[in-house]
Amino acid sequence: MTGTRTLPDIHVTEHAPCWGDEDFAVADDRFKTSSDLIKLCTPVLYVCGGCPFRAACIRQVRPAKTEFSGICGGRIWSNGEIIYSPPDADPTELPAPVHRKACGTAAGVRAHRRAVEQQCPRCQASEPDAEQLELPTSD
Ligand code: SF4
Ligand SMILES: [Zn+2]
Structure with a gap:
């Protein structure tokens, strides 16, 4: 809430x-x-x-x-x-990335996403296009 x-x-x-x-x-x-x-x-x-x-x-x-x-x-x-x-939405508004051993790999990208922080430059380079959730359409 x-x-x-x-x-x-x-x-x-x-x-x-x-x-x-x-x-x-x-x-x-x-x-x-x-x-x-x-x-x-x-x-x-x-x-x-x-x-x-x-x-x-x-x-x-x-x-x-x-x-x-x-x-x-x-x-x-x-x-x-x-x-x-x-x-x-500007991703730089999210907290700065924590650098991890997995950075630069898909696991590193996932770790940043789970922590809801920015992607570090190495992970950014390896990140596939982010999927955007759709807003529900009104019925
Ligand atoms: S971003 Fe601004 S409007 Fe939105 S919840 Fe925070 S302070 Fe309120
Ligand atoms: Zn990283």
């Missing part, structure tokens, strides 16, 4: 467009599946995607570590994984 941004040690700036906006705080009991979560967060994605604090927001919320679900940093997350990222 996006409410984790209100934990005492987390201070998303009060200048952020989501500040105090309940539509950004999706309660746990409002969704069961990733698809529900995408539907709930999509109406405010255009605000979040244009927010100048995206990178800072990801640094503060640490969604991968906190297993965050909701909207943060212009992306929609479920249990710490990105389930929707707009096609023009």
Whole structure:
């Protein structure tokens, strides 16, 4: 839930467009599946995607570590994984890559993806085109 941004040690700036906006705080009991979560967060994605604090927001919320679900940093997350990222999302907004022995191989690429961090230059060179998750179409 996006409410984790209100934990005492987390201070998303009060200048952020989501500040105090309940539509950004999706309660746990409002969704069961990733698809529900995408539907709930999509109406405010255009605000979040244009927010100048995206990178800072990801640094503060640490969604991968906190297993965050909701909207943060212009992306929609479920249990710490990105389930929707707009096609023009800037990967440099994600945390810097940890360098591992596997870097430069497919396993290295996967390790960066699992940690939801940037790809290091060696892994970037070996990374196949990232698959983009589609937003659900309205029925
Ligand atoms: S990136 Fe999104 S969730 Fe984070 S401060 Fe900006 S509007 Fe709020
Ligand atoms: Zn790497």
